[in-house]
Amino acid sequence: MTSKPSASVHAPILVRVTHCSPQHADILHAQGTHQNNNEKRGWCHPPFTLGYDFAGIVADVCPGAVEGDDHGLKKGDRVFGASIGAFAEFTSVKAATVRKVPRGVSSEAACAMAGQAVSYAAVVHVARVRKGETALISGASGGLGSACCAVAKAVGARVVALAGDERKAEAMRRDMGVDVVVMDEERHWIDEVKRLTDGKGVDVVLDNTGMVNPAIQSLAYGGRIIVLGFAARKGKMEAVKMNRLLLKSATVTGYRFGESGRQSPEKLEEIWKGYLGMMESGELKPILYGSYKGLEDIGRALGDLEARKVYGKIVVKISDDEEKPKL
Template identity: 40%
Template sequence: MRAVAIDEFVKDLANVKVKDVPKPEINRPNDLLVKITHASITHVDTLYALGHHQNNKRHVQPPFILGNEFAGIVDAAPAHSCFRKGARVFGGKLGSYAEWICVDESAGDVREVPRDMTNAEAVAVGVSGAVSWGGLVKKVGFSVERMGMRAQLKQGEWALILGASGGLGAIAVQIAKAAGAKVIAVVGSKEKAELVQSIGADEVIDYHEPMWEDKVKSLAGGEGVHVVYDAIGAIESGLKCLRYGGRLVIVGFAARGGQIEDIKANRILLKGVSVIGYRFGEEGRRDPRTTKEAWDGFMEMVRAGKIKPVAWREKYGLEDVPRALLDLQAHRVAGRAVVTIDEGAEEGVRARL
C-alpha cells in the first residue's frame, strides 16, 4: 500500500515521502482493519516528522507511518465488534497517512461517522473535538492520580481561544459556545477573523494589533477572561488576559516550531490563576476511560447540531501530504486541512444507505 513512511526524521518537511509499505494485518483480538478514505493534517504531524515532539523521545521513533487522524470504511472486524463491515468510522491513531490502518477498538478512539456527515467532514472535526471538550468542559476525572483538573468552563463565563482559526481552535470556539460561554477568538488575518465569526465567536482580535491583550481584558469587562484555551504556546499572553483566579489550559504549542517559551512564573502567583496542562494522548494511555468520556461528551454536542466541520479550501491527495504539511507550518491553513485518499470507497458505501 502507499503511505507516508518516516524511516528517519527529516530536517525539511519537503523531504517527507510517500512510499510503498506492507499493508497492516490484524493481530489483536479487538483490531479493526479500516480502508482510509480521508486523513487530516495536524500540527503534531509536522513535529513528528521533524523529531521535535515530546513523544519522539519514547512513543514515536522511526520507522513509522505519519498521520494521526483518519476517516474510513471498516473492512474487517471481530465478531464481538460494535462495528460491522462497511461501517464509516473516524478517529485517531498514528499511521493515518496511508491506504489502510489497524485500530484497536478497545482503546476507545474510534467512532462511527454521524449519518448526516461525510467522511471528509468527520475528519475535519476529528480528535480535535475530544481534545477540546476534555480541556474546556470536562468536570471530574476517573482516577485520583489525575485529580480531574480541567478548565470546567461555565455558562456565562468569558473564554479566550488562542489560535482560534486552527484545527483545534475552530472546534474549541464552537465547544465554548455550546457550553454557554462568551467567546473571544484570537487570529492573524481578516480571512481567519471571518471564519471564526461564522462559527460563533462573539469577539475577534488580531494578534498583530499592539497591546492586543489589553483589548481582551477590556472586552471581558475590564478584569480579563475566566478561561484561556491555548493550543499555540502563547502562555505569557494568556496569563496577561486572565482575570484574578482564572484558568489557563495548555493543549499544544503550534506557533512555536518546537521552541517552548520561558514565562514569568510570578504572574501565576500574583493573579492567583490555575495553569492546567492537558495531554490527551498520554491521559488515554494511562486511563482509556477518559478517552471514551471525552469522545462521548463531544459527540453529544455533534449529535445536537452544535458543531460545524471547518475544512480548509485547498484540496490535497496522499501524494500532496508534504505540501500540506508545509502549508500548515507556514500558517496558511484555516480550519483543518483534509487529505483525500480514497473518496470512491466512501461513495460506494453511502450509495447503499
C-alpha cells in the same frame, strides 16, 4: 494486480481510508521533533507512515481480535479515529482507536473532528467553562483551537479567539461567530482583549500555542489557564513569571489528552459520549478549509498548514466513502 493488506491480531481493524486530515503534530513528526520521536522516551521512530486523523470504511476485522476489543465493528461500517499511519490507502488500527461516524455526520466532517475530542475534554472537563463566562482561545484558527471555540460557544460562553492575521480573523468572524483579536508583536492585542471584557479580563484561557505570560496578563482575577499545546514555540519553552500568577490568584493546568485517556479509560468514555453528542446534535461542526485530493496532495496540505494559511481543518479526500461496485 495488488491485493488488499489484511488486519493483524495486534491491530485487528483494517480501514480503507477515505479521508485524512493533517494536524500540527504531523509536521513535528515529519521533522522528527515531536516528543514521540525522542530517542529515549519516544515510541515513534522511522520508518513509519505519517498521519493521525482519518475517516474510512472497515475493510476487515481480524477473526482473532481480542474479545471485547471490537466495539461491535463490522465490515462496511463508517469509522473515524486518530492513529499513526493515517496518510495511506489502508490503515490497520486497534478497535479502541476508532469510533463509528455518528448518524447524519459526513465522513469528511468526522475526519476533521477525529483528533479534536481534546477540545471537549479541555473546555467541559478540565476548564469547566460555564455559561456566561468569557474564554480566550489561542491558536483559534487551528484544528484544536477552532474546535475549542465551538465547544465553548456550545456551553454558553462568550469566545474571544486569537488569530495570526486579519485575513483569517475576517473569515473566523464570519464562519465561527466569535470575537476575534489579531495578535501583534507589541502585544497591543492584550489591551484589545481587556477592552472587550470592560477591563476585567477573561475567565479562562485555552492556550494552544504556548503563551502563558500574556495569558496571565489577559486573565481576570482568579482566572484559569489550560495549557494544551505549544504550536508557536518551536520547541523553546517560556519562563513563567510566578509573581504574576500569585497576584492574579490564577490557576494553570496542563492537559495531555492521550495520556489522560490511558490513565482513566472511564473518563475517556464519558468525554467521547459528550463530544459525539455535540456532533450528532449539530452543535459542533468543523470549519473545513480548501480542497485537497489524493495522497499526492498531502505535501501541499502540510505545506499550507505550516505556512499558517489554514483556518479550521484541511481534509484530504483519499477515496470514495461508498463501497465500490464489484463489477
